[in-house]
Amino acid sequence: MLAIQVLINALVLGCLYACIAIGFSLVWGVLNVINLIHGSFIVLGAYLAWGAYNSLGLSPWYALLIAAPAFFVFGYLLQRLLLNRVITAPVLVTLTLTFGLDLILNNAMIYYFKADYRKLILNPPTGSISIFDVVVPVDRLIATASALALTFLLYLLLRRSKVGRAIVAVRLDRDAAVLMGVDVKSIYAIAFGLGAALAGCAGVLMALIFPISPLTSSAYLGKAFVVCVLGGLGSVSGALAGGILLALVEGVGSVYLGPAHAVTLSFVLLIIFLVVRPQGLLGRKGFE
Amino acid sequence: TSSVASAQDVIRFGAPLPITGPLAPEAVKQQQGYDLWAEQANKAGGIDVGGKKYKVEIVYSDYQSNTPRSVQTTEQMITQDKVNFMFGPFGSGAAKAASTIAEKYKVPMLAATASSSQVYDQNYKYLFGTFTPNDTLTTPLTQLVKAKAADVKKIAILARNDLFPLAIAQEMEKSAKANGLEVVYFEKYAINTLDHSATLSQIKSLNPQWVFVTGYTNDLLLIRKQMVDQQMKAGVVTMIAGPAYQEFIESAGQSAENISSASWWHPAEQYNGKDIFGTTANFVKLFKDKYKLEPDYAHASAAVCGALFQMAIEKAGSLDRDKVRDELAKMDVVTFWGPVKFGANGQINSLEPPVFQIQAGKPVVLFPDAIKQGEFKLGVN
Amino acid sequence: MPIWASNMHNGTPPVADHSMLELNGICAGYGEIQVLWGIDMAVRSGEITALIGSNGAGKTTLMRALSGLIPLTSGKYVSEGVDLSKASAAQMLAHGIVHVPEGRRLFGAMSIEDNLLMGAYSRSVSRSELNRDLDRVYTTFPKLRERRNQAAATLSGGEQQMCAIGRGLMSAPRLLMIDELSLGLSPLLVEQLVAALRQLNSEGMSILLVEQDVTTALDLCHHAYIMDMGRIVRTGQGAELLADPIIRDAYLGVLED
Amino acid sequence: MTRTNIALLVLITCVAALPLFGDAYALRLGTMACMYAIFALSWNIVGGFAGYPSFATAAFFGLGAYTTGILMNKGVPLTLSLLGSLVLCLLLAAALGAVLLRLRGHYFAIASLSLVEVFRELVNNATDLTGGGMGLNIPLVSGSSVLSDATFFFYAMWGLLLITALVVIAVSMSKLGFGLNCIRQNETASNMVGLNSTLYKAIAFGLSACFVGAAGGLYAAWVHYIDPSDVFDILYSVKPIVMALMGGLGSPLGVVCGAFVYLGLEEVVWRNYIQIHSGVLGVLIILLLLFLPHGLVSLHAGKIWRGLTGRKAKHV
Amino acid sequence: MSKPGHEILHLSNVSRHFSGLKALSDVSLSVNKGEVVGLIGPNGAGKTTLVNTICGVTPASSGVVTFDGRDITRIKTYQSARLGLSRTFQIVQPFAEFSALDNVAAAALFSQPGESLKSAREAARVHLAFVGLDAQANQSAATLTLAMRKRLELAKALAMKPKLLFLDEVNAGLNSAEVERATKLIHQLAADGITIVMIEHLMKVVLNVCTRIAVLHNGKLIADGAPRDIIKDPAVVDAYLGQQYAQRNAARG
């Protein structure tokens, strides 16, 4: 019974992890930028959901509809006005730039929201479903479903749309993409905006489940890293696979080795993956 | 850092705070406590040093929840900002690290939030602390549970892998074993753990009647929520320090019901102190007026640290650090915080920390009997 | 029905002496280094024009300037009456000028098919039309169809060249500029490519190509320009230049095949 | 020796005069500055010369700190303990490097970053040896006065910086440095010309870890108390990179200047903007990256103008 | 020139797959000291892969490679370079930030044990002059034209003092006059005793310099023999040369 419960927990959690990671993966895979501000975006999204619920009485499902465009515009502008200036610079420069941005955003959130933890409590609470002895919280189920839907939407966008192809093309060879008539700057901005929008939506969903504080941003970022590598950079379905794998490892690890070792285990797994299979679970060979 | 008044009639206190980083919420509490005291002291004209009144000035700095920074800022305050006395940084780890600096410069340091005996076992002369050792929290708890819930046989302990939460969990393990309870689960969770569902499922499968969890407020909120999600029930659920904090009670809402805890102080206490705040009730009132919220032990400890410095200085009649240190070492006085007397290692040994439980959304004191407000209730759903 | 006619003038071959490109005193370079020193040149509609010259003459640079990858420092660049001196790469493309760059520049991790579709990026056409065009590329280069889902980076040199040209064709160009047409291609494939280009040209597409194999180039083209040190040093009909002893000396060498 | 390397040694020599002017606090800052300069210089071996963006500084810093801490608790004298940290970090990093440095770019960055996490959790869970989350006390070298203590640790750190700088300069002029340079530009080609890139990278990684480890050991002895989340703080990995970028990637003089300037900025901001210092620091980092993309070393040349206008030769 | 029995390179049943794709299958080939072997075949036939397999870049999935009597099937790239195997890259691989001189110096420095940076640079000058790049010695490799980079590749390969030299399309992108110059260089190298395996699509070069031609098609060796015979081989004409070429060739006699 415990085994089944842990398995179910991991599946649900894995989808949430995927949701956390997917925007990060997109920006990394496409722009070749390790976006350190991602964690703070998620937290900002969570605050948005919290604020909308507590002061406007708006349920998180509507908050999703606000968060997506708002974060898209925010991300778009950030890329257009700032990141685009250094996008051709080496990896470390963009990384440091997002580090600086994260310092600012995180500090601003601490200043404005204070560092203490908030919690979005739905009224009435959604409760849990239990089948035999296996329990699944409803809010997690809903968040999982939304995460899957978002993931699928992104997958369609990248795979089927022209913009999606352009996004990938730009990432692979900027100058060749210019030759194809792609407006590189706006593609970058769109990709970053998408990443931000996904982070914002992830934040809204996380608000249902985790306490909200600017300080959790690094935990989100850490998960995003691991999931992204396990699953394969820039790969949407990979993020899902990576998320579930990570959640499974953590769950099983914490039952058999103790929760403190679960984190170690996940990072060891990460290193092993990097060394033996850098393209990740579903990443395609030949990337980078 | 602070506006410098004419240096003559000011006493400067250094207070390193973790204003940013993971401990930031704690910084707010400490600062509120210190500020309230400084405001009261200055309202009364200042601290009386041999007939002359000195205004209180507190120099704050941010050590970013980073222990080395707390050491650095302590040294900076002593040598650059020329503070007369020091408050300790938050928590046991940083207090321990920073106390070496205070010791080197022979500056008295009052630590408001350091309880682990490892902080004091260095036998420093200039370090004092207002938290009793951790076992003074776990022993009365265990005894209470033993007395009121005889059928509690199995306990599961889950602790954050961090100095204070881990130390208190280890004390709990000891006192559980000493009282004949079976510890069916004892594990630490890593500091940045985002999800506890696997751990909780495992604990649930072990059917403990008592679940004991330590951690910071966010950890405890998360764990509590996941316990509810997993439909985990137990006779007794204890969380340290969560329920001592108003924000835990508010955020946990209905799910906080019947959760027990222990802490070094509780606003329901009724001491009649000789310090600037006088009675506990007066402190609570002043605090509520200023901040519009219920004080918890972290607020109170910070404030009492200020009040203790004030008493020691006034008694010494001098700003001489060694004289003030000697007064602190000799101190034996009742305050709104309780009776204060420091042991040879500098840690307070005169307190009897209260045990309490959330009932109908309010913390209700169960122990000691002198300030008892209600009966222990079993069953947490 | 012309094969690559998606945006051509209603199928009627354009007037032969109408200029596809007219360059007047074009100068360009990289940063402080000037490479092109006043290029005058005309590419006539419906013709194949060849650009030859020794290594480092500036042929690639000229192509980059013409496709908007590097800016002109001075000079006038007109195409069919439209002034393109300041136009961006996207505007050039919209005008129907397409560049197959030296070194292929494929999107390495993308499949061949996605690469080809990228070629059609700036066109707004229906999916079925795209599929039809894809089919035509695959007919021209059957090897590509065979490998349509393989990542471009793992193709052999020659396969990459085919893919690059295919991608250029997908943009439905009116002027196709190819840098180093036969570079690394097997004789059989060069043969096939030359035939394909002739076919495209006969359907009305103008072509500007850079080719090191002077015999092949002069044989294929209507008109040729010879470049040296960033300047045009000679121009004429292909056959006429092929017969010119100075040209033979400088570019043909004595190796016989 | 090149002019900039001589300038670097002169700069380091000047720093040695600090105890003549400063009080104990200034010495503490000086010690920190030397420590970060060691980090930045060390990072530069693998990040600047070989082009592998390593985030492992914190891992070896923490490892060094714990090694010395544990050894000193067992009664081993400071110098021997430091040597222990140095050798352990050298060997372990070289071994890990041989495996991890097969990864490139971002992948390597992540792997090195995870090293920090893994080391931290290992130390955290080896409670018997390290005290785990409870931290580790390192015995006070008692009897000395505040100032002499501060001076001692300052010179110890300074000495380590000098050694690091000399080694880095030696590397930059040697076959090893040339080889690392090749690896950065084109690893396939490097192998093809007979360069054993695995060996070179392992050596580079080892060198970039050993002085960091020794600095960690010195740090532990200096602060007397360490705990896992402090010494395995990811910021120890990030800051040297920011410093190196600020100073100018690949140039030893540049990265040391970067370290000093960064710490100076951080100190000023930290003191003056209590509530918003990290935000202000963020703004400064961004401004520097935007307006001085090639670092402080580019200041002397006429490159500033290019940096400002962003006009660069565009190569397709 | 070839002395039978003096075999320098031997491949027996070498295969290489790339996840399902069989880029080389059962290739057996031997090269004698002093030979200039032309390796031709349609695009994607596996020629570059063959060189990569021999040099250890993409080790063989199965089969055995011996060089100078030594099994080098599983050898590391850098070791093969030190043994005297060197090659040029079809897609050029310069050290982009280095000057042309340092590019060649790197090759000299790392391929020979005990070489110092100074002597490596001296040697590099000689090789640069040999390929006619002396004027560009101090120019950074990134700014060289493609043809120059090809010559730089050659200079690097030569600086490694090879016993066996693989030339992967060094003539591609050169005009006829330049090809002629390059051909002379290759003749000279062969005369100096370096064994050469050249991949080339320019048949006139192949016919001009090679003593033997091997033909790959779909990863298989379909012909191996004297140039005269190879160009008449119907399988080769079909797969590679094309009817037009054959006709022209026949017309010429």
Ligand SMILES: Nc1ncnc2c1ncn2[C@@H]1O[C@H](COP(=O)(O)OP(=O)(O)OP(=O)(O)O)[C@@H](O)[C@H]1O
């Ligand atoms: N990115 C660049 N930066 C600076 N100079 C360059 C750059 N690219 C090319 N050059 C220089 O410009 C000149 C012309 O180069 P270009 O590539 O246009 O010649 P090309 O005629 O195409 O030669 P090839 O036949 O070798 O391709 C050369 O001298 C070359 O060194």
Ligand SMILES: Nc1ncnc2c1ncn2[C@@H]1O[C@H](COP(=O)(O)OP(=O)(O)OP(=O)(O)O)[C@@H](O)[C@H]1O
């Ligand atoms: N890393 C790889 N992954 C997958 N397939 C590959 C890889 N490398 C080469 N191939 C495939 O192996 C086949 C042989 O490629 P190779 O580069 O050896 O051809 P080639 O004979 O050199 O052709 P060309 O004359 O065009 O250079 C090609 O079909 C190519 O797509």
Ligand SMILES: [Mg+2]
């Ligand atoms: Mg060219």
Ligand SMILES: [Mg+2]
């Ligand atoms: Mg090839």
